[in-house]
Amino acid sequence: MSTLYVVSAGPGDSELVSPKSLAAIEASSDLVAYGLYLQLLGDVCNDKTHHDLPLGEEINRARLALDLAASGKTTALISSGDIGIYAMATLVFELLDQQLNGQENKPEWLDVEIEVIPGISAMQAAASRVGALLGHDFCTISLSDLLTPWQTIEKRLHACGQGDFVVSFYNPKSKTRDWQMGAARDILLQYRPGTTPVVLGRQLTRADEQITLTTLQAFSVDDVDMFTLVSVGNSESRHIVNGDKEWVYTPRGYKKKL
Incomplete structure (x- = not known):
């Protein structure tokens, strides 16, 4: 066979x-x-x-x-x-x-x-580069409406916001699709703070890799292309700094046990 x-x-x-x-x-x-x-x-x-x-x-x-x-x-x-x-x-x-x-x-x-x-997958590679962003419940959403109607994608974005999931966006932007990522950001801002950490991972694990840490409010769609994976934390995700080192993690609730 x-x-x-x-x-x-x-x-x-x-x-x-x-x-x-x-x-x-x-x-x-x-x-x-x-x-x-x-x-x-x-x-x-x-x-x-x-x-x-x-x-x-x-x-x-x-x-x-x-x-x-x-x-x-x-x-x-x-x-x-x-x-x-x-x-x-x-x-x-x-x-x-x-x-x-x-x-x-x-x-x-x-x-x-x-x-x-x-x-x-890219979402795992991006999370590993910054710490432990996927430490609690998460989802992925493709922003390409070539195969999935935007109305369906929009429904899933609201469900993600209501469920307070960490979310990784695949296919965030292309030459012919330049508005969906901004729309997704604006929907999530209805459900979580503008200070929510955002990770942009471009050409992940390759020679020209670029990792950018920003926030949901400050995040610019101009910094994204089809080679970029965009991950947005939930309402509890934390961006911490130690000198020249920065990490992003999403707590699971262990704090009350520490």
Whole structure:
């Protein structure tokens, strides 16, 4: 039986790619990915057949990976971060679901053995850079309305505010979507103080990484692009300073036990 490995490449630092992900890539003859991910992985991708499809070709990437595996080639479909979080894993299973419901004509896909390998997502990388922002209940929200209507996103933003969740925003801004992050900030300001800590992590764990600490009130959308992960604390998150060191953490309630 052929195998499709659905592989997480982590946020960018080669040392944060799990041994299991590396083993899956090494076991594969064919690698399907956006080209940048293969570049970041480096030598482990040598002597493999690369199938580099550009951004916007996610459906075709998933189809190709399933086709290659169904043809008998051990294949790795690779995505940055955790491939199960706003990434390619869901497309693989959506296509399999469509095949099972008669919407595809690819019965050979159902004979493919699939293994999903988790990884470190951008929100975890950002939190680790500043301390322990995700120390209590949190959620993630994608601000891209290309696949999800803004009305649904807006409802989730209000639910996040009402629930006082720490929140990490994926897809905060692009050349054609420049207002959603500001709208999200304004909604959260209805529920938590303007002094709430905000972490901006750009190109996390990569050579040109930039970490910025600010507050919800002072946060400028001009400081954000598609390479930025935006994490907003809850009403209890703390920004603490010790000389030239700064940390952000979200307490769990241990204070009354200390």
